Amino acid sequence: MLDPADIQALALTAKLAGLSTVLLLLIGTPIAWWLARTRSRLKGAVAAVVALPLVLPPTVIGFYLLMLMGAQGPIGQLTQSMGLGLLPFTFTGLVVGSVLHSFPFVVQPLHQAFEAIGTRPMEVAATLRASPWDRFVTVALPLAAPGFLTASVLGFAHTVGEFGVVLMMGGNIPGATQVLSVALYGHVEAQELAKAHVLAGGMVVFGFGVMLALYLFNGRLGGLRPGTSVGAGRV
Numbered sequence: 001m002l003d004p005a006d007i008q009a010l011a012l013t014a015k016l017a018g019l020s021t022v023l024l025l026l027i028g029t030p031i032a033w034w035l036a037r038t039r040s041r042l043k044g045a046v047a048a049v050v051a052l053p054l055v056l057p058p059t060v061i062g063f064y065l066l067m068l069m070g071a072q073g074p075i076g077q078l079t080q081s082m083g084l085g086l087l088p089f090t091f092t093g094l095v096v097g098s099v100l101h102s103f104p105f106v107v108q109p110l111h112q113a114f115e116a117i118g119t120r121p122m123e124v125a126a127t128l129r130a131s132p133w134d135r136f137v138t139v140a141l142p143l144a145a146p147g148f149l150t151a152s153v154l155g156f157a158h159t160v161g162e163f164g165v166v167l168m169m170g171g172n173i174p175g176a177t178q179v180l181s182v183a184l185y186g187h188v189e190a191q192e193l194a195k196a197h198v199l200a201g202g203m204v205v206f207g208f209g210v211m212l213a214l215y216l217f218n219g220r221l222g223g224l225r226p227g228t229s230v231g232a233g234r235v
Contacts, residue, residue, distance in 0.1 A: 002198060008175045009183040016091070016166075016179060017159040020098040024106040024155045025148070027099070032110035033136070036117075047111075051104045058101055062168025065097055089171045094179070097169035098159045106155040113147020114140065150214060157210040161203065 002010065035047055053061060068075045069087045076086050087093035117140060125135040141148075163181040170177030172186060180199055187196035 003195065005174050005178070006180075006183055006195065006199065009178050009180050012091075012175070012177075013160055013179040013181075016094055016098060017156045020095055020102060020159045021106075021152055021155045023095070023099050024102060025152065028103065028107040028110055028151070032107045033114055033140070035107075035111045036114035050107045053101050054104050058162065058164025059168055061101055062097060062165045065093075065100070065165075065169055069093065069096070088169055089173065089177060091170075091177065094166055094170045094177055097165040098162060101162060101165045102155050102158045105158045106151040109147050109151040109154060110144065113144035113150075116147075117143045146218065150218065153210055153214055157207060161207065 031046070031050065035043060035050075066088055067073050069079070070076045071080070071086060076088075079085060079087060087096060121139050121143065122135050125139045130138065161181060162179070163185070166177070166179050167182055167185070170179070170182075172178050172182050178186075180203065184196055184199040184203070187193070187199065
């Protein structure tokens with residue numbers, strides 16, 4: 001069974017995944033909408049930046065975040081001058097790292113959902129004198145609802161399973177930055193294999209349940225898939 005430290009790690013992981021998912025949706029929605037609608041020459045470059053965490057090892061992302069947010073980094077110096085202290089090895093630092101690492105898992109499904117809408121519904125709404133904002137809220141968002149569900153679930157699930165970025169950015173501070181994946185690593189290091197089995201098995205069941213639910217849901221819709229370019233995370 002889970003010990004008190006593992007329960008703390010579970011609660012912190014749920015908090016981190018929930019907050020990161022909300023931020024990812026808020027930040028990723030306008031970017032995905034722009035990618036789906038723009039004809040700018042920068043579209044390819046922006047899409048490549050969004051997808052970059054899929055090909056970069058999480059430890060590389062974590063390393064550069066530490067360089068940027070550390071005492072000598074530009075973001076670190078800015079946060080210190082504002083009286084906010086340093087972000088690495090804090091919960092806020094975990095959120096920043098998680099959002100950046102899970103970005104493509106949210107933006108890509110939203111991008112696909114917005115592209116699947118096409119231009120016809122928006123043109124019809126425009127002929128009815130709907131403003132751009134009204135067209136987005138009353139036409140695009142409802143039609144893209146399956147994409148939002150997929151993006152939310154993938155963003156949450158991917159954050160739960162993160163290891164490299166959260167270890168680099170947060171370390172292993174019980175009750176403060178120790179999430180489930182890091183707690184599992186600690187049990188393995190300490191040869192506490194029974195406890196490791198409980199955490200690892202729970203995460204396997206959680207991951208399988210998430211993916212099965214997504215594929216069944218999207219299979220009933222007969223269209224949008226959980227994300228064509230979503231790859232497995234690496235340490």
